[in-house]
Amino acid sequence: MAETFSPSLGRRALLAGAGALAAWPAHAQTPARGGTVVMTIIPEPSSMVSAFNTAAPLTVVSPKMVEGLVTYDASLMPQPLLATGWTVAPDGLSIAFTLREGVQWHDGKPFTSADVAFTLMELIRKFHPRGRATFAALTAVDTPDARTAILRLSRPAPAIMSALSGSETPILPKHVYEGSDPLTNPANNAPIGTGPFRFGEWKRGNYIALTRNETYWQAGLPYLDRVVIKTFNDATARSAAFEAGELQLASTTPVPLADIDRFQRNKAFTVTDKGDELNNSMDLLAFNLRRPNLAKPEVRQALRQAINFDVMMRTVWYGLAMKLDSPVPPVLPQFHAPNLPVPPFSPAQANAALDKAGFPRGADNMRFRLTLDLPTISDVYQREAEFLRQSLRQVGVDVEIRISDVPSFIRRVFAQYDFDLTLFPGSATNDPTMGLQRFYWSKAAAPGAPFVNAWGYANPEMDQVLEAAAVEVDTAKRRALFIRFQEIAMLDLPILPLALPANITIATAKLHDFMGGEGIRDSLARAWMQG
Amino acid sequence: MTPRARRIARFLARRLAQGVALLLCIAVLDFALLHAVPGDAADAIAGEAGTADPGYVATLRHQLGLDQPLPVQLGLYLGRLAQGNFGYSFRYGQSVASLILERLPATLLLMAASIGFAVAASLVLGTLSARFANRWPDRLITLVTLFFYATPLFWFGLMAIVLFGVHLGWLPTGGMYDVARPRTGLAFALDVARHLVLPAFTQACFFLAIYTRLVRTSMLQAYGSDYVRFARAKGVGELRIALRHVLRNALTPLVTMVGLNLGTLLGGAVLTETVFSWPGIGRLMYDAVFQRDVNLLLSILVLGSVIVIVANLLVDMLYAALTPAVELR
Numbered sequence: 001m002a003e004t005f006s007p008s009l010g011r012r013a014l015l016a017g018a019g020a021l022a023a024w025p026a027h028a029q030t031p032a033r034g035g036t037v038v039m040t041i042i043p044e045p046s047s048m049v050s051a052f053n054t055a056a057p058l059t060v061v062s063p064k065m066v067e068g069l070v071t072y073d074a075s076l077m078p079q080p081l082l083a084t085g086w087t088v089a090p091d092g093l094s095i096a097f098t099l100r101e102g103v104q105w106h107d108g109k110p111f112t113s114a115d116v117a118f119t120l121m122e123l124i125r126k127f128h129p130r131g132r133a134t135f136a137a138l139t140a141v142d143t144p145d146a147r148t149a150i151l152r153l154s155r156p157a158p159a160i161m162s163a164l165s166g167s168e169t170p171i172l173p174k175h176v177y178e179g180s181d182p183l184t185n186p187a188n189n190a191p192i193g194t195g196p197f198r199f200g201e202w203k204r205g206n207y208i209a210l211t212r213n214e215t216y217w218q219a220g221l222p223y224l225d226r227v228v229i230k231t232f233n234d235a236t237a238r239s240a241a242f243e244a245g246e247l248q249l250a251s252t253t254p255v256p257l258a259d260i261d262r263f264q265r266n267k268a269f270t271v272t273d274k275g276d277e278l279n280n281s282m283d284l285l286a287f288n289l290r291r292p293n294l295a296k297p298e299v300r301q302a303l304r305q306a307i308n309f310d311v312m313m314r315t316v317w318y319g320l321a322m323k324l325d326s327p328v329p330p331v332l333p334q335f336h337a338p339n340l341p342v343p344p345f346s347p348a349q350a351n352a353a354l355d356k357a358g359f360p361r362g363a364d365n366m367r368f369r370l371t372l373d374l375p376t377i378s379d380v381y382q383r384e385a386e387f388l389r390q391s392l393r394q395v396g397v398d399v400e401i402r403i404s405d406v407p408s409f410i411r412r413v414f415a416q417y418d419f420d421l422t423l424f425p426g427s428a429t430n431d432p433t434m435g436l437q438r439f440y441w442s443k444a445a446a447p448g449a450p451f452v453n454a455w456g457y458a459n460p461e462m463d464q465v466l467e468a469a470a471v472e473v474d475t476a477k478r479r480a481l482f483i484r485f486q487e488i489a490m491l492d493l494p495i496l497p498l499a500l501p502a503n504i505t506i507a508t509a510k511l512h513d514f515m516g517g518e519g520i521r522d523s524l525a526r527a528w529m530q531g
Numbered sequence: 532m533t534p535r536a537r538r539i540a541r542f543l544a545r546r547l548a549q550g551v552a553l554l555l556c557i558a559v560l561d562f563a564l565l566h567a568v569p570g571d572a573a574d575a576i577a578g579e580a581g582t583a584d585p586g587y588v589a590t591l592r593h594q595l596g597l598d599q600p601l602p603v604q605l606g607l608y609l610g611r612l613a614q615g616n617f618g619y620s621f622r623y624g625q626s627v628a629s630l631i632l633e634r635l636p637a638t639l640l641l642m643a644a645s646i647g648f649a650v651a652a653s654l655v656l657g658t659l660s661a662r663f664a665n666r667w668p669d670r671l672i673t674l675v676t677l678f679f680y681a682t683p684l685f686w687f688g689l690m691a692i693v694l695f696g697v698h699l700g701w702l703p704t705g706g707m708y709d710v711a712r713p714r715t716g717l718a719f720a721l722d723v724a725r726h727l728v729l730p731a732f733t734q735a736c737f738f739l740a741i742y743t744r745l746v747r748t749s750m751l752q753a754y755g756s757d758y759v760r761f762a763r764a765k766g767v768g769e770l771r772i773a774l775r776h777v778l779r780n781a782l783t784p785l786v787t788m789v790g791l792n793l794g795t796l797l798g799g800a801v802l803t804e805t806v807f808s809w810p811g812i813g814r815l816m817y818d819a820v821f822q823r824d825v826n827l828l829l830s831i832l833v834l835g836s837v838i839v840i841v842a843n844l845l846v847d848m849l850y851a852a853l854t855p856a857v858e859l860r
Contacts, residue, residue, distance in 0.1 A: 036711060038710070043818075046579075046622050046623055046624075046822075047623070047624055053576060053579065053580050054580045054581055055576075055579040055580055055581070056581070127587070127590070128587075129577065129580040129581070129584070129587045130580075130584070132584050132586055132587065133584055183594055183621075183624075184619075184621075184624060186624075188624050189623075189624050189625065203633065203810060204623065204625075204630065204633055204634065204810070204815075205633075205634055205637075205810035205811070205814055205815060206637075206706070206707060206810035207706075207710050209710065226711075228710050228711070230706060230710065230808065231808055231810065232705065232808045233804075233805045233808060233814060234685075234689075234805050234806050234808070236689050236692075236806075237689070237692060237704065237705050237805075237806055237807070237808055240689075240692045240693055240696055240697050240704040240705075241696075241704045241705060241808075243697045244696050244697050244700065244703075244704045246703065246704055246705070246706075375578075404569075405570075405820075405821050406570075406574075406575060406578045406579070406821065407568075407569070407570025407571065407572075407574040407575040407578060407821070407822075407823045408568065408569045408570045409570075409578075410570055410574045410575075410577070410578045411569045411570040411574055412569065415574075425581075427581055446584065446585040447585075448585055448588055449577070449584055449585045449587075449588055450574070450577050450578045450580075450588075451578075451581060452584075
């Protein structure tokens with residue numbers, strides 16, 4: 001495989017391309033009004049609002065129609081959207097939002113602070129998959145007037161300011177949801193929001209059509225007349241549709257990895273790996289610490305040294321992934337610990353450590369057997385598992401790969417704890433309290449809840465650091481706590497972060513400004529099509 | 532009522548009763564099978580959401596009725612089914628009946644077009660093959676149909692897309708119609724037809740190979756029979772012999788095969804639907820399996836069983852129409 005890899009086409013080149021994208025002068029060309037963009041979301045969303053189900057496809061479609069209190073800039077700092085300003089009290093126990101004047105819901109009713117209070121208290125806190133955790137400290141939302149919403153907190157919760165995008169915490173109309181069962185409200189499939197596009201129609205398995213919101217609060221926006229989201233279930237078919245001009249925008253690496261290089265060379269397309277900084281889905285390998293062999297930290301460290309990450313990047317991801325030295329990816333520089341020690345790849349050292357740990361090779365030249373559970377997500381996952389199996393075989397660990405579909409996988413790993421090693425996607429999000437605490441905090445363990453600490457990891461110092469960081473209002477002190485978090489995480493190593501696979505977006509070169517700070521979850525308000 | 536009509540009525544009544552009993556067995560069996568698989572819809576939805584706290588999963592499970600004992604769930608399901616109510620899909624937030632109705636026309640169109648094309652083409656190719664048995668036209672047809680049969684459907688479809696959609700640009704690469712155009716009148720029909728060509732042809736290739744072989748073999752058999760020799764001796768023309776005496780008899784096995792294929796109508800086109808982004812029901816079913824959307828899946832399976840039962844009944848009645856020797860009893 002290695003010889004088919006050309007470094008000039010790898011991640012480095014992509015990043016350079018993305019840099020050029022970001023460096024475009026904002027007004028080099030005058031945006032043109034009108035036109036339709038045909039995009040696809042993989043797989044087809046199951047609903048249109050990301051309040052009650054936060055599956056990735058929903059978080060891409062929802063913000064086109066439903067907005068959040070704030071949006072984020074390229075450095076992930078909050079910027080005004082439905083809220084024009086906010087003040088966090090010095091004690092961190094309240095956040096006061098000033099809301100925008102003259103915003104209308106798609107049905108013509110005015111947007112007020114009552115909508116914000118209702119959404120946060122009655123919808124997000126009760127029915128959002130993560131809302132209960134993110135807004136756990138929220139006790140009330142005061143609405144002294146129609147333009148002011150004050151969040152009252154029982155303890156400081158700095159992560160809330162990172163969770164207010166339209167994709168994570170969409171603000172929904174009180175008059176539509178009040179008095180109904182929110183989970184079965186028809187507006188979940190035909191949203192009434194404040195966003196730049198209105199819901200048009202949804203032919204399931206076929207397409208979703210969104211039309212321009214003529215009364216959008218940002219005068220003159222959006223530029224596009226229509227956004228059509230077509231369903232394509234096959235990666236090669238997407239390649240063909242792009243090349244035939246029938247598809248103009250798609251994210252989450254829409255075409256086979258082997259085709260990426262062809263699209264990069266083609267001047268008719270923009271290819272970038274930017275745009276997923278609010279989500280950051282990493283591939284993680286967790287160890288079941290209930291197993292006597294894996295319970296020893298020196299065994300876990302030895303297994304880490306048995307993996308050649310450079311070769312893994314090239315063969316598994318064709319170079320389209322970022323190596324990780326800690327669970328906080330480098331794309332979050334405000335939290336990432338830059339100088340953590342990285343042990344060298346060394347099967348010899350790994351073998352010695354395993355011998356010393358009391359696991360000599362047996363008659364069949366193997367030390368012990370481990371199962372590796374993974375969900376059927378993509379062929380990349382299977383390649384990863386095969387690579388791990390071969391790597392660990394070199395140091396006398398026999399790995400049996402078990403692949404099951406997502407519900408079976410969740411039952412086995414997160415409800416029954418019936419695994420030795422498990423490979424799964426974990427989103428760091430844009431704040432470690434939201435994205436990572438659940439994997440490392442001993443109190444996050446809850447049988448049956450997917451993607452939380454299911455490995456039996458408990459370290460009092462780790463708990464203390466995470467709990468302190470969750471309520472620390474001072475930015476510098478919070479960063480220091482997260483650096484300590486990463487040191488402990490890599491020392492204890494309950495989880496081995498493998499990579500941050502590139503989330504590649506392809507667009508026709510005629511489409512401009514399709515990524516704001518929220519990246520692939522952008523509302524497309526400023527996107528425009530060159531004639 | 533003539534004795535014949537009475538016989539047919541009795542036949543139909545018995546077959547319908549059998550069909551209902553069979554349907555009940557299938558529904559219960561499907562239910563049991565689906566619940567034997569680990570993980571439920573709450574796991575699937577929570578897994579999809581990326582993360583969820585236990586409270587969310589519990590709320591979901593209660594909403595979905597998954598916290599009730601299995602026999603109660605089965606009873607509720609059968610009760611609903613008896614009233615013709617397919618229930619509600621929580622994943623799609625829509626009634627199952629409307630979900631299926633929305634997707635059914637696309638599947639019916641694709642299957643009707645592909646089976647129709649396959650039957651027509653196989654009759655021509657099979658007849659030619661039989662007339663020129665073991666000579667070059669026969670060999671050529673055999674070669675081509677075997678190629679179609681042996682080629683994986685999705686590969687064939689992808690190659691067709693690359694050739695006709697991307698390089699030549701004659702046909703669209705996928706979908707059922709152009710979203711941007713008005714959906715009325717002749718222009719729309721033509722647009723759908725343009726989108727239908729590649730998927731229907733791809734899907735037909737598989738059937739075509741089987742049907743052609745079938746027509747060829749049964750026609751050769753019929754050519755060797757006494758009544759054909761007698762017709763020839765009587766001085767009946769070759770064309771009339773081929774069409775009226777040979778082909779009609781050769782149709783029976785073809786009808787059997789088409790009937791069997793009709794049974795797979797609902798699920799049989801998953802690959803074609805996936806490759807050509809055709810908004811049919813096969814893909815809906817495929818997704819429902821991975822989502823553990825039991826209501827939706829059971830409904831599609833039950834509907835599929837109904838179609839199999841009805842198709843078989845129709846085939847039996849067609850036998851009687853084709854061959855006077857067959858009687859319905």
